[in-house]
Amino acid sequence: MADRSFSDLSLAALYDTLNPWGPAEDFYLDLVLSARSVLDVGCGTGQLLGRARETGHEGRLCGLDPAAAMLVQARRRADVEWVLGDLTTTRWEREFDLVVMTGHAFQVLLTDGELRLALAAARRALGEDGRFVFETRNPAVRAWESWTPERAREATDAHGEVVRVRHDVETPVAGDRVTFTETFEHPRWDRPRMSRSTLRFLGPAALDGFLTEAGFAVHERFGDWRRGPFTPTAPEIITVARPRESSPRPGPGDQ
Incomplete structure (x- = not known):
């Protein structure tokens, strides 16, 4: 899914x-x-x-x-x-x-x-x-350690409005799987939208x-x-x- x-x-x-x-x-x-x-x-x-x-x-x-x-x-x-x-x-x-x-x-x-x-x-x-x-x-680089709410990404959509997405990693990270939540914010939405993902x-x-x-x-x-x-x-x-x-x-x- x-x-x-x-x-x-x-x-x-x-x-x-x-x-x-x-x-x-x-x-x-x-x-x-x-x-x-x-x-x-x-x-x-x-x-x-x-x-x-x-x-x-x-x-x-x-x-x-x-x-x-x-x-x-x-x-x-x-x-x-x-x-x-x-x-x-x-x-x-x-x-x-x-x-x-x-x-x-x-x-x-x-x-x-x-x-x-x-x-x-x-x-x-x-x-x-x-x-x-x-x-x-590369797991040795531990990229997920930089996926923090303070490092949110912003982009401007086709209507000139700013979209913002931030990441929260579930800790502690064990084994080779990393689970995190993405929170998306858009001026046209009445509330943020969230997505939970796991990567190996x-x-x-x-x-x-x-x-x-x-x-x-x-x-x-x-x-x-x-x-x-x-x-x-x-x-x-x-x-x-x-x-x-x-x-x-x-x-x-x-x-």
């Missing part, structure tokens, strides 16, 4: 305002433009695939998201394929050259079972020369274990959106994975 920040129509309409285009989107756009067929898992409002089409991509672009409110925004474009669901509810067989999970969407896979199912589905969706690219925040922070060793089990090999890894090397203090773990040549294809009945 999608968090309220994605499933609420009014919050979905503000998503691009609060999350404007930046270096991460530039990084992924380059990848999308170099692939003939692309599946964007957790596509949200469709900003990435829409920009790719505007930039001249002529191949297949498919966005997948479990939040209908986000797809209301995405479906304003009719030249991209939009699918409601997630990797556990859909099935593609060798249909894409590139599968991406942007915006730290990979971190919403909270259990080992969810993670294995999603990776198996991504593996099935890719052709043999395909790439699976995603990012997760996995380190590179754990990520590599799951990828290997799913039939992937890490092809490249970066620590920032400028393609700098991954180091223990890098803010991001940006992974480019490819199907392993020797890995067997899951059969029709495999889960």
Whole structure:
């Protein structure tokens, strides 16, 4: 089930305002433009695939998201394929050259079972020369410690009004899961709107274990959106994975 920040129509309409285009989107756009067929898992409002089409991509672009409110925004474009669901509810067989999970969407896979199912589905969706690219925040940097009410974000919407969002992390943080509340404030609302979320922070060793089990090999890894090397203090773990040549294809009945 999608968090309220994605499933609420009014919050979905503000998503691009609060999350404007930046270096991460530039990084992924380059990848999308170099692939003939692309599946964007957790596509949200469709900003990435829409920009790719505007930039001249002529191949297949498919966005997948479990939040209908986000797809209301995405479906304003009719030249991209939009699918409601997630990797556990859909099935593609060798249909894409590139599968991406942007915006730290990979971190919403909270259990080992969810993670294995999603990776198996991504593996099935890719052709043999395909790439699976995603990012997760480096747990060693402990980014959640800066998610405090004092560091609220503000952005101006299309009507010139200021939207404000603040974060409150539930403490103590135990294990690799961090739960927090986002509070959204808008001048047109009679009260703030709140959304509670949980993200999983996995380190590179754990990520590599799951990828290997799913039939992937890490092809490249970066620590920032400028393609700098991954180091223990890098803010991001940006992974480019490819199907392993020797890995067997899951059969029709495999889960």
